Amino acid sequence: MQIAFETPDQPDVHALIAELDSYLYSLYPAENVYALDLTSLLQPNVVFAVARDAGGAALGCAAVVVTPEYGEIKRMYVRPAARGQGVARRLIASLEEQARVQGCSAFMLETGPTQPEALALYERMGYRYRGAFGDYPEDPLSVFMQKDVV
Incomplete structure (x- = not known):
């Protein structure tokens, strides 16, 4: 498996994002899905990573939106067949490392x-529960987490 920083504007990545959207909308009402659209993912302050298998097939994706105050993990998705393999x-980890380089x-x-x-997974990676941040409202269908790095 290889992780690379890529543009989300690729057909196989569009398919990943569509799978993620279908999954999220099967769990939550539309007003509780805070997904970034493709235009937002293409902004210069967004780092987008794609995991691919040895043959180049997309296994998963995730983004971090870099702000002056923090990096926000968004659009995290791994295809069901690739889960449980550390993807x-x-x-x-790749997104956090790249965002740390950016401050x-x-x-x-x-x-x-x-x-x-x-x-x-987030707990194992050092994220801890917290209240709402940014423009998010407090809501029983949202869980907010934070990780501070040294």
Whole structure:
């Protein structure tokens, strides 16, 4: 498996994002899905990573939005067949490393309470629960987490 920083504007990445959207909308009402669209993912302050297998097939993707205060993990998704192999952990670690180079010393994320595997992964990676941040409202269908790095 290889992790690379790529543009999200590729057909196989569009397919990943469409799978993620279908998954999220199957779990939460539309007003509780805070997904970035393709235009937002193409902004210069967004780092986008793609995990690919040895044959080049896209296994997963994730982004970090770099702000002056923190990096926000967004659009984290790994195809079901590739789960349990460390893909998500490597995607997040790659994004955190790249964002640290850009000056980030804290990372935030918003996810949902019905995603226990994601919550467990984030906890293992050092993320801790916190209240809402940025423009997010406090909501029972949102879980907010933060990781501070030295």
